[in-house]
Amino acid sequence: MGQLQTGPEGPQGLPLGNHRLFATADLDEARARVAQVYCDHRLEVMGRGPLAARHNRLDGQDLSINVLTYGAKTQIAPGPLEQFYLFQFPLHGHASVNTGARGYEIGGGSGGVLNPDDEVSMIWSEHCVQLMLQIDRRALEQAARAEFGLPHRAALRFDGPKALTDGEGRSFLGLLQFVISETQRGAALLGRGSALGRQLERTLLVGLLQSQVRPTEADAPSPRPGHAPRMVRRAEEFMRENLGAALMIEDIASAAGTSVRSLQAAFRARHGCGPMTVLRDMRLERAWEELSNPGADTRVTDVATGLGFFHLGRFSEHYRRKFGCSPVETLRSALRA
Incomplete structure (x- = not known):
């Protein structure tokens, strides 16, 4: 991970050092400060090493990028997260995760996503440093529906650790590294509500989904006969009514009541090109x-x-x-x- 690698040497080397949320050796303070941005939880020191909690955090609109370490070996039991998904990737050390139904280890190039409804407890090793993406539940579910055709009543669930050392996992971590590196240089890529920030957040969500799940063509139902032309008409009407707006393909798919993949296929069948090309021609x-x-x-x-x-x-x-x-x-x- 290059610049994202860190070691046990201390908080000075943690990524996002210019976005520090807190630094403390007090257990109660660390628990309270983390609870303010995540959720209430139980936090206990298990090892003999001293607590040296450090939390750096970059807030966006629907997600935040976090780097957190407790220094000491710790047990963390938040229970169900309820309102958010939490991607975890140890930059140093490892963590044992128990979700009630199963347990697994992350670290050494693997990471995982905690589901909002799971009964979660974890043990972080001494000097464990976690890179985490906290994502609003509805935002990630909407991205899964738009990109992969997740049915509206279906639950989005992640199952266990995934290696992120090559392929889509490596690409996703590379995007995270870019955002963190630019932030450390003083660039404000997230958190301003700009079209660029919004698009970057969406790209992070899609990258996470692609690195953790493996959707197939069967995941998205084929349009019913006659449905595709209606879908295209709805999309075109939405585009004509919003030619001056900063539209993304996800906005158009949502207005048409379909997924991005289905919308792209319908536009190629009707126009021989994608919806964004049609939008450009309309403009x-x-x-x-x-x-x-x-x-x-x-x-x-x-x-x-x-x-x-x-x-x-x-x-x-x-x-x-x-x-x-x-x-x-x-x-x-x-x-x-």
Whole structure:
């Protein structure tokens, strides 16, 4: 994990050091401070080593990235988490996890996700340092429905540890490392409510799902005959009504009442391209309408940014490819008429 690796040398080397939540050697304080952001729990020191609790935390909108160590060997018993899922990946040491139905170990390149309804208790080894992703329950379930077609009444459950040393697991950890590294450099990628932050959070959720579950084509029911055209029409109506909004494909799929995979398949069958390409074409057509019927204050830049085109060079390139002229030429021609 490169920069995310840490050792038992102390809190100075913990990732997200510029987002410290607390540092304490007092057991009651550590329990209370962790409970404020997670949930009430029992915390006991089991080993002879001194407690040296350190918690760094980066808050986003639907998730937070956490680095936590207690220094000493500890037992943690939160019971059901209820409102959130918790991904855990030991950067150093290991942890034993008991969910009531089964027990397992994480560490040495493996991690796991705690389900909200499981009766959880854990033992962290001495000097265990955990990288954790706390995720709002509804947000992760919505991502699973949108991306993998999880039925609305079905429960999203994770089962035991997964190795994260290659493939999708390694990619997911690499994305986490990027966010942490940029944060340590002073970049504010999460927590500002920006379109970039929202998209980054969604990418983290999808990355976690891909690294922990293995959905198949059977997971998502095939659209009923006649359902796909209605799905596409609903999506297109939603897009036309929100051309100036910062839409993501998940928003469109939700409005159409389907999953991202089903929506993409339906659009390719009908249009030969994905929904975001259709959305771009709709925005270009609206731009042509506005530039062809300008007011005294109409400017190409305002029209482009108002429709979600923030890279003017690409906007002009797509516009010329579609209409055979530049946006400026359309505006000038309309003003001369």
